[in-house]
Amino acid sequence: MLRRRWLQRKAALAAALLGALALSGCSSVVARVNGQDITRREFHEQLERADGLQVLGQVITRRLLLERAEKEGVMPSAADVQAEFDKFKKEQFGGDEQKLRAFMKANAADDKALLDQFRFRLAVFRLRTKGLKPSDEDLRKVFDEHRGQLFDKPDRVTFRQLVTPSLDDAKQAIAELNNTSALFETMVAKYSRADGAKETGGLVEDMPLAQIEKEAKPVHAALLGLKADQITQEPVKIAGREGRPGYVVLKLIKRSAPEPANFADKAVQEQVRNAYLALKARSEQEVMAEAAKGAQVVVLDERFKPAIEATFNPQAAAGNVPEAVSKAAEKGPEIAPPTRVDDSVPPADAAKGAAPKAGPAKADPAKPEATKAEAPAKDR
Numbered sequence: 405m406l407r408r409r410w411l412q413r414k415a416a417l418a419a420a421l422l423g424a425l426a427l428s429g430c431s432s433v434v435a436r437v438n439g440q441d442i443t444r445r446e447f448h449e450q451l452e453r454a455d456g457l458q459v460l461g462q463v464i465t466r467r468l469l470l471e472r473a474e475k476e477g478v479m480p481s482a483a484d485v486q487a488e489f490d491k492f493k494k495e496q497f498g499g500d501e502q503k504l505r506a507f508m509k510a511n512a513a514d515d516k517a518l519l520d521q522f523r524f525r526l527a528v529f530r531l532r533t534k535g536l537k538p539s540d541e542d543l544r545k546v547f548d549e550h551r552g553q554l555f556d557k558p559d560r561v562t563f564r565q566l567v568t569p570s571l572d573d574a575k576q577a578i579a580e581l582n583n584t585s586a587l588f589e590t591m592v593a594k595y596s597r598a599d600g601a602k603e604t605g606g607l608v609e610d611m612p613l614a615q616i617e618k619e620a621k622p623v624h625a626a627l628l629g630l631k632a633d634q635i636t637q638e639p640v641k642i643a644g645r646e647g648r649p650g651y652v653v654l655k656l657i658k659r660s661a662p663e664p665a666n667f668a669d670k671a672v673q674e675q676v677r678n679a680y681l682a683l684k685a686r687s688e689q690e691v692m693a694e695a696a697k698g699a700q701v702v703v704l705d706e707r708f709k710p711a712i713e714a715t716f717n718p719q720a721a722a723g724n725v726p727e728a729v730s731k732a733a734e735k736g737p738e739i740a741p742p743t744r745v746d747d748s749v750p751p752a753d754a755a756k757g758a759a760p761k762a763g764p765a766k767a768d769p770a771k772p773e774a775t776k777a778e779a780p781a782k783d784r
Contacts, residue, residue: 452707460708464701464716465692469528472695478530480523488522489515497604506603531695532685538677546680547667554679555665555672559613561627562660564588564606566653567598567642574639574651581635581653588635588655610660623652630656 435442451459473479480488497503508514538546547555566588568574577591589605596606617624626640635655644650665672701716703709 456705457708457711460703460705461712461715464712465696466524468695468699468716469531469692470524472691473527473531476531476534478527478534480526480530484526485519485523488526489519492518492522498609503603507600510600510603528688528691529681529685531691532688533681536681536684538680538684543673543676543680544667546683547665547672547676550679551665555675557610557660557663557665559662560610560660561613561616562607562609562611562657563627564592564655564657565598565601565608565623566592566596566606567601567650568595569597569644569648569650570595571639571651574653577653578635578637578639582637591653607657623654626652626654627656630654632656632658 432444433441434444434447470479493499493501493504497507508518566574566577568577573595577595580586581588581591592606593602596602598606613624613627616627620642622640622642626636630636633656636653639651639653642650642652667673667676696716699716701713703712
């Protein structure tokens with residue numbers, strides 16, 4: 405039975421692997437500590453020891469699911485994937501290319517990684533929803549049952565926030581905003597410690613007030629006391645990380661009144677259809693189990709072989725190895741050893757390692773398929 409653990413920690417592992425590999429570029433040196441080199445070989449060996457089992461399981465799982473999607477005729481086209489990319493750009497960054505690129509650079513990702521991520525997500529979702537064809541009556545029922553939670557727009561606000569653990573910095577930012585012509589975004593870049601805030605200028609768009617009240621009552625109270633374009637004159641104290649307090653400076657952009665959804669609206673109908681598919685879709689575990697059924701997974705690295713083959717090939721764990729799997733194992737390795745690095749590259753070339761192509765997810769966005777550094781030698 406396929407274990408779900410292979411898909412856990414995808415976002416953290418993907419960010420670590422992509423970021424580190426991108427920083428290494430083509431050099432055999434990825435970093436220097438007090439003049440001492442950390443080689444790609446050393447780095448890769450540490451990665452394999454720490455997370456190799458999970459990452460290899462993820463890559464195998466992705467391969468099986470993509471093959472299943474291809475077999476079932478639900479693999480998204482390049483145009484479908486690009487549309488998802490464009491949608492992400494519009495929804496997360498208002499279509500601003502510069503903000504998107506800054507975000508991607510900060511997360512050490514590139515266009516290919518993001519497109520691969522969307523391709524995988526679309527493929528899995530289509531596997532989960534294959535055969536679902538809702539009628540107008542089905543859609544209307546979903547709309548009526550979930551209107552308040554999913555489709556009506558509640559009372560909401562758009563604002564900017566500057567978050568810092570320093571009370572002095574928060575007060576200084578307020579003083580500069582009051583006494584100079586400095587933009588709020590400039591103060592965010594100067595003082596904020598929040599992840600990703602500098603790329604977005606601290607912008608939070610159309611967030612329901614009820615959600616803010618639930619998650620951060622002091623921020624909710626402060627926003628209710630502001631008019632459009634006003635900023636808080638005292639830092640708002642919040643609970644920070646590890647029990648330490650944090651301080652927020654807020655600027656209200658606008659407050660939007662509730663808007664009831666209209667089922668006749670085409671955009672609302674599309675939202676309802678997507679909600680129906682999400683509610684009725686098969687579970688990820690079910691489609692993963694289907695993709696793994698009958699799969700021939702041969703692991704050539706002895707460190708990972710027992711755990712992974714027992715997961716994907718239950719018969720192998722019991723000593724009942726299918727003939728086809730046995731023959732595949734007898735062929736010997738068809739991929740490169742776990743760490744294959746050209747240490748002939750002079751350390752001086754480390755500075756020439758390509759930075760990640762400006763270009764994201766966290767997006768939960770699923771770990772992209774094997775990056776160039778992870779691909780089998782025959783694909784290089």
